[in-house]
């Protein structure tokens with residue numbers, strides 16, 4: 001394969017994908033609501049000659065765009081959802097929402113989905129001109145932020161027949177990524193009995209007491225769980241703001257995380273027992289947790305990491321103009337690395353063992369097929385995802401360069417998987433050996449439907 005020839009295809013069409021990414025940035029649609037964003041992408045891919053399948057696994061904002069035929073089948077994964085309350089005027093280095101209280105692309109998924117699509121389009125053109133057999137698929141995966149679209153795709157069999165998948169994520173550094181711990185998010189709702197808190201307190205049964213006792217119980221649990229596990233919570237319904245009313249309803253949202261999916265099931269069970277105990281102590285009722293989302297732990301794949309590292313090295317460095325460096329420098333003071341030498345990351349970390357304590361629905365895909373992922377700098381160094389600073393930079397030329405650069409790495413990795421059978425076989429072997437004896441099990445209940453379907 002000729003990487004330069006492949007990358008020239010990306011350079012040639014770059015402006016078209018910048019327009020799509022900027023449009024998706026403007027739509028700023030959240031969790032399972034990515035209708036305009038995916039319509040734009042779907043129509044584009046159809047015009048490019050891809051066969052479209054939509055909806056997928058019951059999700060309207062999921063689609064698969066496929067080209068080619070036969071083996072191998074290589075997938076490009078994209079996400080398109082924004083985050084609530086992260087609206088921000090583009091390029092403004094102070095908090096200034098474009099729409100007060102509105103959504104914003106604070107995780108750069110406008111770049112992520114479009115960049116993966118850009119890679120798929122370049123590989124398609126290359127396959128056409130060189131007569132390369134095989135199949136490529138772009139997956140528009142909904143609701144990465146909280147909805148777990150890929151979990152439904154994985155559980156629903158959308159990756160059956162796929163040999164390997166490649167993807168990327170916008171960030172503030174150039175690196176590869178292979179981590180993510182298992183996680184379950186569940187809400188615990190208690191029902192008590194209302195009464196006047198001073199007049200007839202003996203008649204009341206406080207649901208808020210149950211929430212508080214549950215939180216206290218979990219506090220004691222923390223000493224007796226694996227040090228690498230995490231439990232956090234937010235009280236989502238305190239039962240109102242009147243202290244003179246015994247709260248008859250209250251709710252707390254928990255996130256429980258473990259490095260391994262199997263440990264997570266056990267720890268989550270212990271949290272549920274504490275909720276039952278809190279209900280028993282307070283004379284309230286608790287009808288079991290409502291699982292909002294559940295992600296598995298990520299299965300790394302060494303050969304896929306090596307593939308990403310190889311093409312990241314070949315792609316880097318990204319060149320910037322002085323105006324771009326000055327632009328990024330305006331955002332650096334707000335980030336976590338204000339003392340950095342360059343306002344945009346110019347290095348590359350090829351570490352494969354970076355511990356990631358966050359969770360992602362990519363993990364559920366990684367239980368089914370070998371997965372490779374890279375991150376590229378799309379903003380000033382130290383800009384944290386899920387902040388207005390990231391939204392602000394999402395349409396800049398720095399962001400666009402990050403997207404095209406990632407598209408090059410992802411496209412080259414995919415093309416190698418398509419054309420070099422040994423590379424794909426190594427990845428599949430590594431994947432098989434890591435999974436030996438382990439089966440994919442999602443903590444997401446089978447009857448749980450994607451939002452909109454329940």
Ligand SMILES: [Zn+2]
Pocket residue numbers: 107108109144169
């Ligand atoms: Zn993200």
